[in-house]
Amino acid sequence: MNLTVHPQPGTEPIRFGEIGSSLGFLLRLAQVRTFDAFFDQLSAHGLKPGEFTMLWVIGLNPDVRQGAIARKLRIKPAHMTKLVQRAVDAGLVERRVPDSDRRSVRLRLTRGGERFVADNRPDFLDFLKKERANLSDAEFGTLISLLQKLNGMESAR
Numbered sequence: 001m002n003l004t005v006h007p008q009p010g011t012e013p014i015r016f017g018e019i020g021s022s023l024g025f026l027l028r029l030a031q032v033r034t035f036d037a038f039f040d041q042l043s044a045h046g047l048k049p050g051e052f053t054m055l056w057v058i059g060l061n062p063d064v065r066q067g068a069i070a071r072k073l074r075i076k077p078a079h080m081t082k083l084v085q086r087a088v089d090a091g092l093v094e095r096r097v098p099d100s101d102r103r104s105v106r107l108r109l110t111r112g113g114e115r116f117v118a119d120n121r122p123d124f125l126d127f128l129k130k131e132r133a134n135l136s137d138a139e140f141g142t143l144i145s146l147l148q149k150l151n152g153m154e155s156a157r
Contacts, residue, residue, distance in 0.1 A: 034131055041127050045120050050075070052124060054083055055092060059109050059117045063096065066105040092116055 019025050038049045045052075050073070057069055070080035084107065087093035092113035096106040109117065132140045 037130065038127060041130070042120075042123055045123070051083060051087070052120070055087065055109065055113060055117050056124070058093060058107050059114065062108040063106045064108075066095070066107050069107065087113070 016025075035049055042052070047055075053073065054069065054075075057073065058064060061069075066080060066084060067077070069075070070077055075083065084093060084095065088095060091110055093107055094110050096108065098104055098106060135143065
């Protein structure tokens, strides 16, 4: 397949050849497009997509182990530690170390973090609707289902 991306006005067409059928390549382009749109719509909130995702997941899983979130979100431990520290410094997340397992770090949103997620939830959900650009509801549902399957995720949200 010799896929060609239709140019925007003032640009020339670019051919991708076989790489146009590469899952990794197409996912990366989709990721960049989605992150750009996230920044355009939600940058006023001062968060990057991964930071809001982490807060969202912590909010849905209070007292979750930091390592469990890092593994599930495919975040390197050192980066996760920095991400959590920024959220702690911002007053959004608190760490807890259980007496029963001193090596484990548990995370939960602070009241401020809960408020932050709740206050920004409408904007985030509105952004999720806009992610569907160029896809019908059925196409988007199929894409999400296939990506969940590819990533070994249960279909329940």
